[in-house]
Amino acid sequence: MSLFVYNLFLVCYTVVLRIAALFHPKARKWVQGRRGWRQQLSAVLQTTAGKKNLWIHCASLGEFEQGRPLIEAVKKQYPDYRIILTFFSPSGYEVRKDYTHADHVFYLPADGRNNAAAFIDMVVPDVAIFVKYEFWYHYIHTLQHRNIPVILISAGFRPDQIFFRWYGGFFRRLLKKFSLIFVQDDESARLLGDMGIRQQVTVAGDTRYDRVTEIAAQAKSFPLIETFRNGSRLVIAGSTWPDDERILYDAWQTFPDGWKLVVAPHEVDGEHIGELQRQFGDDAVLYSALKAGAGNAEKKVLLIDNIGMLSALYRYGEIAYVGGGFQKGGIHNILEPAVFGLPVLFGPNYQKFVEARGMVERHYAMPIQSAAGCRQAFQRFMNNEAQLTQIQTRIREHVQQQTGATRQILQQLRLLLS
Helix, strand or coil: CCHHHHHHHHHHHHHHHHHHCCCCHHHHHHHHCCCCHHHHHHHHHHHHCCCEEEEEEECCHHHHHHHHHHHHHHHHHCCCEEEEEEECCHHHHHHHCCCCCCCEEEECCCCCHHHHHHHHHHHCCCEEEEECCCCCHHHHHHHHHCCCCEEEEEECCCCCCHHHCCCCHHHHHHHCCCCEEEECCHHHHHHHHHCCCCCCEEECCCHHHHHHHHHHHCCCCCHHHHHHHCCCEEEEEEEECHHHHHHHHHHHCCCCCCEEEEEEECCCCHHHHHHHHHHHHHHEEEHHHHHCCCCCCCCCEEECCCCCCHHHHHHHCCEEEECCCCCCCCCCCCHHHHCCCCCEEECCCCCCCHHHHHHHHCCCEEECCCHHHHHHHHHHHHCCHHHHHHHHHHHHHHHHHHCCHHHHHHHHHHHHHC
């Protein structure tokens, strides 16, 4: 790919989004959130001019959770720095636009030579950090051209990515513009080394392990979950999609006595929750009904019809199922259940997630292809209590051993931030 082709892609991408904004709410937020961005930034940033600035960019909410431990550590150790947080996706910005540990939160303007120059002129970052993904040429090139350190953290690389294809020279050159690259695993470091990127690469691990460990230590209690459990053992199914839910319904019918199912779907709109109610029938109860005192806690399936509970819900489970593995984007966060020691089941699209591959290799997680495979995987754990207890202990130890990426990254950033 040449710079001309890349710029043409940017133009086409923006045009498509503007057309989609006429019909799709998420695309509409993407477009509307960037209108008048120069005036917004100028009005806000000039009020605290003269401070040191750290710019951190996240594609969406998942990348934010990876970057969050570092943001909060920097805020604590370097209070003089003004933290400017940007998002590409509305799903990240809309949820975290009031995040208290960032001084300012904005949408990242669409990439382009003029936009990148204007944005960096106003933000004037001393250091820029990109979390995991997002390789926007004009922003990265402008930062490098102005001798502003640009850092990539929690990165994971795979041989099938464009960087390692014969036609990926444009993006290989882009990677070489980073001052420091912190990768999740040795394989990522090897792939970069094979293309001549070595000195600026450090295997630091994944900052999400630090984040989920922190979340687990502060996990809320939900007495209604205890009431529903009532001595039973729980399978917690989180961030599920319809494909996951059809498989779960089939597998649930073969659960042995003493096991119940909790489903926290990815989408909690009325239509989806209604479909789940029809699927599980009289055996299911809504969490909102229990909360209102109108539900029967003796049911076998609990449907979580709100957002915000899932990460703490896993503390009540014995086994987890994480959704998204039958979707193109892949699985959702498996570290949230793993930190509590839960073995995890998920669909087949997991290969681009370093943590998932590692857990599968250690037999702490099981990818499933079908309802029959899901049934067999559940039975493997449910019918051997001693084995389940043993594997739960090993998973907790594994997660604990992976923590510390934030500390390692911060140690190397000190020279840049001091």
